[in-house]
Amino acid sequence: MHWKDLKAQLLAVGRARLTGEPAEEYIACSAAGPGAGGSGAVFFAVGNQRVKLAISPVSSIEIVHVGNGTADLIFEGKHISGHLLEPGLHCPDQAFITVTGSCIFSCRYCSVPHIGGKRKTIEEIRQMVESVRDRIKAISITSGVLTSIEEEEAYVLEVVKQLTSFNLPIGVSIYPTGSTPDRLKELGVAEVKFNLEAATPELFSQMCPGLDYGLLWQVLDRSVTLFGKNRVFSNIIIGLGETDAELETCVKTLTSHGVIPVLRPLNPVVWLEGMERPTAERLKKIFAMHTVSLDSAGLDPCLAMTMCTNCTGCDLVPGKDV
Numbered sequence: 596m597h598w599k600d601l602k603a604q605l606l607a608v609g610r611a612r613l614t615g616e617p618a619e620e621y622i623a624c625s626a627a628g629p630g631a632g633g634s635g636a637v638f639f640a641v642g643n644q645r646v647k648l649a650i651s652p653v654s655s656i657e658i659v660h661v662g663n664g665t666a667d668l669i670f671e672g673k674h675i676s677g678h679l680l681e682p683g684l685h686c687p688d689q690a691f692i693t694v695t696g697s698c699i700f701s702c703r704y705c706s707v708p709h710i711g712g713k714r715k716t717i718e719e720i721r722q723m724v725e726s727v728r729d730r731i732k733a734i735s736i737t738s739g740v741l742t743s744i745e746e747e748e749a750y751v752l753e754v755v756k757q758l759t760s761f762n763l764p765i766g767v768s769i770y771p772t773g774s775t776p777d778r779l780k781e782l783g784v785a786e787v788k789f790n791l792e793a794a795t796p797e798l799f800s801q802m803c804p805g806l807d808y809g810l811l812w813q814v815l816d817r818s819v820t821l822f823g824k825n826r827v828f829s830n831i832i833i834g835l836g837e838t839d840a841e842l843e844t845c846v847k848t849l850t851s852h853g854v855i856p857v858l859r860p861l862n863p864v865v866w867l868e869g870m871e872r873p874t875a876e877r878l879k880k881i882f883a884m885h886t887v888s889l890d891s892a893g894l895d896p897c898l899a900m901t902m903c904t905n906c907t908g909c910d911l912v913p914g915k916d917v
């Protein structure tokens with residue numbers, strides 16, 4: 596079985612039982628992204644391909660830690676040998692930090708406003724990066740919104756300014772103002788991700804009350820002008836109620852604008868609890884469409900240095916998952 600087909604099946608389930616030897620050093624706890632605030636997740640890798648699965652006592656997938664990171668994944672009668680990856684901060688090879696762990700907005704799929712996290716000080720963030728400096732290749736920054744979009748942007752800019760001394764590529768993904776791409780570019784940020792989240796404006800307004808879909812498109816276009824092709828990304832969640840045709844239109848529009856879509860299977864939490872994760876068959880079909888769309892636009896996810904397209908834990912990434 597090809598890795599991409601196995602990964603589609605694993606992402607459709609999303610969680611695994613972790614058994615065998617103690618594996619604390621391989622467990623990632625997240626303040627953002629799928630599984631944020633949950634009981635942790637592991638990155639199971641075969642060669643240089645990986646998948647992130649939330650740890651759950653109830654799952655059809657079992658990962659048996661044999662020791663020293665060596666692990667077997669057992670699923671539908673298949674035994675796949677691989678290894679667990681040690682996370683940097685949140686994900687392997689990166690310090691991926693959520694600056695503000697709370698949010699004034701209430702996006703329907705997002706657990707950040709419910710975790711009750713706090714804002715990290717700049718010194719805390721510096722120390723966090725320092726603590727993993729010897730095992731990371733990039734710094735990635737995301738954030739909720741503590742009081743206002745403008746105030747959050749200003750604070751994140753201060754954080755980024757202080758992190759440039761690490762001389763690592765920095766990726767930033769925040770909810771933007773119209774000036775965010777210019778301000779991040781001025782600080783030397785390498786890559787940006789501004790998330791459309793939903794395939795259509797109608798779904799976006801249901802899912803992200805108070806946020807502006809049109810602004811995100813403007814900011815993405817400005818970002819491609821400033822950062823160039825292959826340096827601008829946007830998350831779209833698969834499974835919010837969009838049709839395959841709507842998703843394809845959105846993906847083709849993004850790629851024709853020079854933006855790499857990050858197609859993220861829905862993790863049904865918060866208001867969306869009870870909704871279904873997308874099936875493996877749907878994920879495979881979308882992956883084929885995504886691959887063609889990126890190829891026709893001359894975009895290459897393998898060049899990503901930061902954030903989710905570099906990590907690949909939660910999504911099928913054309914060019915990386917083969």
Ligand code: SF4
Binds near residue numbers: 647902904906907
């Ligand atoms: S793909 Fe993105 S959200 Fe998922 S673990 Fe990697 S960096 Fe985090």
